[in-house]
Amino acid sequence: MAYTLIDGKATAAAIKEQIAAEVKEIIARGGKQPHLAAVLVGHDGGSETYVKNKVIACEQCGFKSTLIRYEADVTEAELLQCVESLNNDEDIDGFIVQLPLPKHIDEQKIIMAIDYRKDVDGFHPINVGRMAIGLPCFISATPLGILTLLQHYNVQTSGKKCVVLGRSNIVGKPMAQLMMQKEFGDATVTVCHSHSANLVEECREADIIIAAIGRPGFVTADMVKDGAVVIDVGTTRVADATKKSGFRLSGDVRFDEVAPKCSFITPVPGGVGPMTICSLMKNTLSAGKKEFYQ
Secondary structure (H helix, E strand, C coil), X not given: CCCEECCHHHHHHHHHHHHHHHHHHHHHCCCCCCEEEEEEEXXXXXXXXXXXXXXXXXXXXXXXXXXXXXXXXXXXHHHHHHHHHHHHCCCCCEEEECCCCCCCCCHHHHHHHCCHHHECCCCCHHHHHHHHCCCCCCCCHHHHHHHHHHHHCCCCCCCCEEEEECCCCCCHHHHHHHHHCCXXXXXXXXXXXXXXXXXXXXXXXXXXXXXXXXXXXXXCHHHCCCCEEEEECCCEEEECCCCCCCEEEECCECHHHHHHHEEEECCCCCCHHHHHHHHHHHHXXXXXXXXXXX
């Protein structure tokens, strides 16, 4: 079967161009330039790359960006103080505290401290709750990016059987919520995880598989039915001596063997990843325009 490769890089570039054009108009009318801040703790390789890409995306979209760095031994109290000052800074429209955080810091406590009106990552319980009942809010960036890709490629989701692999608060849970809601996916959703019985059988029946389990090459050809849509959210760093960096990014799907069975599939890298950052830009623009909260 000939499959369509879902190009997240090209889709994200087109959306960022639209955002940049809108920002130019806002500034020309005397409006405020959107401003995104990011807080980075420690030197995790994945987080460093991700935050660097966010800064570049801000430039492309015409946003102001601020990067605040702390060493890994920063105290929880210091980090909470930083969050409080960003909450109160009227020039900052939205900000993110890059996860994961060092083990001595309670991630949930930090997320709860963020003003939900500036929570462009969409992790605060108020945004999660509003999303769950279909109210306007900041939607978590990766699920929003996946929805945008499905819409951009006119992938039919209504009435389809969708299996979400993974139940994280960042991807799995919000993705399942969105795929079942009328205004987004309107699909019949099953969430599978490491303790699911009959996981392979569930996947074989799926019209759409969204793999966010964090296990390289977990989804194999025998788990996918002909004509399925496969969205690979996995980005695990795997050692690779042939690469300059010493590693390569591996998805949750064995692309080479799964792709021939698909109607649509995302690559890793270049699929969901660029759309996550693009969605953060969309949320920041919404924050600057006070679209959801005054």
